[in-house]
Amino acid sequence: MVVDEAGGAAVDRIFHALADATRRDIVTRVLRHGQSVSTLARHYPMSFAAVQKHVAVLERAALVTKERRGREQVVHGNPAALRRAARLLDAYERIWRDRVHAIDQILAEDPER
Amino acid sequence: MVVDEAGGAAVDRIFHALADATRRDIVTRVLRHGQSVSTLARHYPMSFAAVQKHVAVLERAALVTKERRGREQVVHGNPAALRRAARLLDAYERIWRDRVHAIDQILAEDPER
């Protein structure tokens, strides 16, 4: 009935994290290879703290992870969460295309990670 | 590289519209067949006005359309926009999946990081 249910909040966080061009750009950027927060910050016309917040949002959505490396904090794309997000988008696409249900299965098999 | 370019704001609206469980539910619901706003509202534990706002958000994202039918306003899923959205999600998915796949390969052949 309710399509999300179990993973609802997580899905909220994922879509919300993706609803910002800067954050989408950060994700695609760090997927190439990890970058420190300050290195990332240099690419955007905003303060370091602002970029730091964006990274925090992506982190809460589990789309990226941070790895301490000396005094730097290296941001990586999170393969597992990204795959989950991709499959989630798949499921919605399928619903919309075929007008069938069956998204619950996908969410059920990988609940709230 | 830059997936957004022209439609950046539109992408923002689409992902933002999807970042709410109630709105996602409305979309899947009206895809089965159009429903009036008040009919929709009866399914959710919130006021009619709140549901009306959610529909407005979905409408701004072009994920649904409204059709006057007598005194009712029937909400439909917008097939064209939905397909475009699905394609858009596809594009992101492909980028990410390819990169994730590459990352997995690297990790697979060199387990110790």
Next chain:
DNA sequence: CTAACGTGCAACCACATGGTTGTAGATGAG
């Protein structure tokens, strides 16, 4: 050791969001 750098956090601001209630205009039912 000292200075510079990278980070995290808090305070603050303007504005959007998600919810409420209330009101008013169209439209259909009786």
Next chain:
DNA sequence: CTCATCTACAACCATGTGGTTGCACGTTAG
């Protein structure tokens, strides 16, 4: 016609968001 229904919109409130600046702390470079 009259009344109930559906819709739209405005005002309002609490909270969240995206941005800023400033400061403190740990770590690295010289």
